[in-house]
Amino acid sequence: MKKNNRSFVEQIHIDGRVWGLSLFVLILAFPFAISMLYGVVPKWEPMLRAMITVLPMYWAVGLIEIFTYVPMLGAGGAYLSFVTGNISNLKLPCALDAMERAGVKASSEEGEIISTISIAVSSIVTTLIIILGVVLIVPLTPILAHESLNAAFAQLLPALFGGLAVVFVAKNPKLSIAPIILMLALFIFVPALNASTVGIMVPVGVLFTILVARILYKKGII
Amino acid sequence: MEFHVNSPILFVLVGIIIAAVLGQSIFFLWRALSHAKKKGMDKAIIRKTITSSIVFTIAPAIAILVGVITLSKSLGVPLPWLRLSVIGSLSYETVAAESALRELGLGLEQTIANAADYVTVAFVMTTGIVIGLVLVPLLTKRIQGGLLKIEAKDKKWSEVLNNAMFLGMISAFLGYVFCDVTLVFEGTTYGLIPVLVMLCSAVVMAVCGLLSKKLHARWITDYALPISLISGMAVAIPLTNWLG
Numbered sequence: 001m002k003k004n005n006r007s008f009v010e011q012i013h014i015d016g017r018v019w020g021l022s023l024f025v026l027i028l029a030f031p032f033a034i035s036m037l038y039g040v041v042p043k044w045e046p047m048l049r050a051m052i053t054v055l056p057m058y059w060a061v062g063l064i065e066i067f068t069y070v071p072m073l074g075a076g077g078a079y080l081s082f083v084t085g086n087i088s089n090l091k092l093p094c095a096l097d098a099m100e101r102a103g104v105k106a107s108s109e110e111g112e113i114i115s116t117i118s119i120a121v122s123s124i125v126t127t128l129i130i131i132l133g134v135v136l137i138v139p140l141t142p143i144l145a146h147e148s149l150n151a152a153f154a155q156l157l158p159a160l161f162g163g164l165a166v167v168f169v170a171k172n173p174k175l176s177i178a179p180i181i182l183m184l185a186l187f188i189f190v191p192a193l194n195a196s197t198v199g200i201m202v203p204v205g206v207l208f209t210i211l212v213a214r215i216l217y218k219k220g221i222i
Numbered sequence: 223m224e225f226h227v228n229s230p231i232l233f234v235l236v237g238i239i240i241a242a243v244l245g246q247s248i249f250f251l252w253r254a255l256s257h258a259k260k261k262g263m264d265k266a267i268i269r270k271t272i273t274s275s276i277v278f279t280i281a282p283a284i285a286i287l288v289g290v291i292t293l294s295k296s297l298g299v300p301l302p303w304l305r306l307s308v309i310g311s312l313s314y315e316t317v318a319a320e321s322a323l324r325e326l327g328l329g330l331e332q333t334i335a336n337a338a339d340y341v342t343v344a345f346v347m348t349t350g351i352v353i354g355l356v357l358v359p360l361l362t363k364r365i366q367g368g369l370l371k372i373e374a375k376d377k378k379w380s381e382v383l384n385n386a387m388f389l390g391m392i393s394a395f396l397g398y399v400f401c402d403v404t405l406v407f408e409g410t411t412y413g414l415i416p417v418l419v420m421l422c423s424a425v426v427m428a429v430c431g432l433l434s435k436k437l438h439a440r441w442i443t444d445y446a447l448p449i450s451l452i453s454g455m456a457v458a459i460p461l462t463n464w465l466g
Contacts, residue, residue, distance in 0.1 A: 008257045013363045015253065019246045020359035026239055027308055028352060031344040033235055038225055038337035042345050046325035050346045053321045058314060062353035070358070070365045072387050076250050082358040083243055085309040085351075088391065090282040096388060097278065097447045098271045106384050107373050113258045114271055120251035121275040126283040127244050127307055133287035134303050137294070144288050151462035152455040153285040158416035159454025160282070161395040162423030163447050166431070168392055172385050179390055183397025188404055196313060198398040205397075206390030213386035217379055 009075055009112060016079030023083055061199055068203045072096075074106055076116030084123040088202065089157060093164055094122045100167055157198075174222050179209040225337040227298025236300040240307050270444050278448045281455060286312070293319060296330045301344060309351045322346035396420070411465040418461055423454030 006014070035041060069087050070078040073095060081091040098118035104110040133140055143149070169176040183205055187193045193201060216222040223231070258268050289312035293302035297319060305315045316330070322343040323329055334340045373380035399420045402413030430446035433439065442449075 008253075009366070012250075012253065013366075015249065016362060017359040019249070020355060023239075023242060023246060023308075024352065024355040024359075026242055027355065028348060030235060030239060030304065031341055031348055034232070034337065034344060035341045037231065038223060038341070040336075040338040040341055042342040043326065043338055046322065047342045047345055050318075050322040050325045050342075051349060054318050054346060054350045058318070058350045059353045062351070063357065066354060066357055066361055067365065068387075068391070070362050071369055072384075072391070075362055075366050076254060078358060078362050080247060080250055082354040083246060083309060084307070086282065086286060086311055088395070089311070090279065090286075092391070093447070094275050094278050098275060101274065101444060102267045102271060105381060107369060107380055109261070110263065113254045113261070113263065114267075116250055116254035117258070117268065117271050118275040120247045120254065121272050122279040123247040124244065124251070125276050125279040126286060127240060127247070129280065129283040130287055130290060130303060130307050131240070133284075133290065134299055137291065137299060140287075141291055144284070144291055148459045150288070151466065152458045153288055154462075155416055155419040155455055155458035156282060156285050156451075157395060158399045158420040159423045159451050159458065160447075161392060161399065162420035162454055163427035163450030165392050165396055165420075166424045166427040166450075167447075168385070168388055172389055175382075175386060176389055176393070179393035180396055183393040184400055187397035187399075187401040193397075194401045195398065196317075198394060199313075201394040201397065202391050205394035206387050209386040209390035209393065210383060213382050217382050222382060 008109060012076045012079070012112070012116070016075060020079055020083065064203045065199070068206050072106065073119070074112045074115040076112060077119040080116070080119045080123055084119075084126065086126070088199070089160065090126065091119050091122055093160055094118050096164065097167075157195075172222070175209065175213055175216060178212045179205055182208055225335075225340065227334050227340065228300065229298075232298070232300035236304040239304060243308050274444050274448070277445060278451070281448070281451055289315070292316075293330070296323060296328070296333055297340075297343065298333070301340070301347070305347050305351075309354060310347070314350065315347060318347045318350045319343055412462075415458060415461045415465050418465075419454045419458045422457045423450045426450040426453040 065087070069081065069092060072092060073081050077091070077095050081087045084091070095115040095118045098114050099106055099111050102110070102114045104114050106115065183201065186201070213222065255268065286306050290299070290302045290306050292312070293315060302315065306312065320330055326339050326342060328334065328339065334343065369380070372383065399416045403417055405413040427446055427450040430442050430449055434442040434446070
């Protein structure tokens with residue numbers, strides 16, 4: 001009875017927590033299961049040294065990504081995306097495009113529904129394509145490893161964000177100028193900024209754009 | 223039990239986890255569709271959301287599959303299949319796997335030969351990505367609650383804030399497109415490829431928008447993003463031959 005009185009978003013939060021924490025246990029169980037199955041333990045020294053290299057950076061980025069992407073993805077989209085991954089290059093553009101076309105705002109219940117549907121569908125399709133690819137890996141490898149296809153896949157992000165930028169810049173021309181100029185200047189003139197550091201620059205871009213938006217909003221320009 | 227990176231038991235273990243992840247997506251899809259029906263949302267919009275999400279996902283999903291193939295040389299198929307189907311992205315997984323393999327005295331071109339090395343790599347790759355799995359269930363409600371408070375206080379600012387977040391992300395990726403452009407002054411032209419690909423994709427998107435209005439063909443808008451994505455990627459092939 002009580003369950004029926006819960007709002008859609010409240011129910012999504014409950015489902016998201018149950019699924020998220022259950023999958024956390026299951027995913028973490030994988031290395032433990034192999035360890036028990038083969039009766040081996042990890043090589044502690046190399047493992048700890050590799051973890052010291054990888055963990056501080058990725059945990060810090062992971063934490064920042066939560067605060068950056070969760071508000072954009074909505075509750076259902078966030079619970080799904082942080083399990084299935086590939087957020088900036090697939091799930092978020094997919095949800096943004098779907099919400100834009102449906103004419104719904106991310107913060108509305110309709111936006112929550114559309115975002116959840118698009119991310120769930122995208123996750124299912126991705127998983128199925130990878131399963132199909134794994135089954136057909138032998139005949140597919142020479143095709144997918146072909147030079148021409150590699151050249152095309154290497155440019156996935158520019159091809160994706162070129163299209164997406166047209167929609168959002170056209171919608172918010174005044175707000176777009178400052179963040180685009182800042183990011184162009186940073187990426188062109190700071191050599192350390194490249195494909196591997198773009199993830200770190202997303203929160204910087206988001207925070208800067210929010211600041212600019214606040215100033216323009218207070219001045220009545222937007 | 224004799225170890226092999228492509229041992230059937232590893233496929234079974236990974237298959238179980240991926241089935242559970244697939245189960246979560248199906249459950250959330252069912253939940254959202256049921257609520258859309260209950261709210262009386264336009265069925266045509268829901269149908270278009272589903273079909274355009276499917277079409278849009280195909281190219282990036284194949285790119286992820288290429289990542290599985292790349293990592294499978296050293297790690298076999300099951301571990302990259304798991305890591306790239308669940309949370310991971312190729313850039314992170316490659317760095318994590320390379321770090322672990324380097325510490326073991328191995329490389330991405332060598333196949334792991336024993337279970338202890340495999341478990342070591344699996345632990346490093348898995349622990350690197352768990353932060354989101356632990357914190358998203360704990361923080362999402364609070365973050366969303368904060369946004370709702372902002373919306374209740376000032377609805378217009380809430381909309382501006384939303385757009386600002388999207389634009390902030392897009393501007394970071396637009397900046398990244400230009401990261402190698404200055405190499406032109408050193409006589410290397412490959413830095414121009416992403417810029418030209420991005421421009422091509424943007425032009426195709428704009429043309430789709432104009433055609434949709436002129437011809438009153440709404441379906442063009444529905445598939446504009448996948449069309450611009452595929453056009454950009456297709457143009458990358460001759461551009462790479464020319465400038466790469």
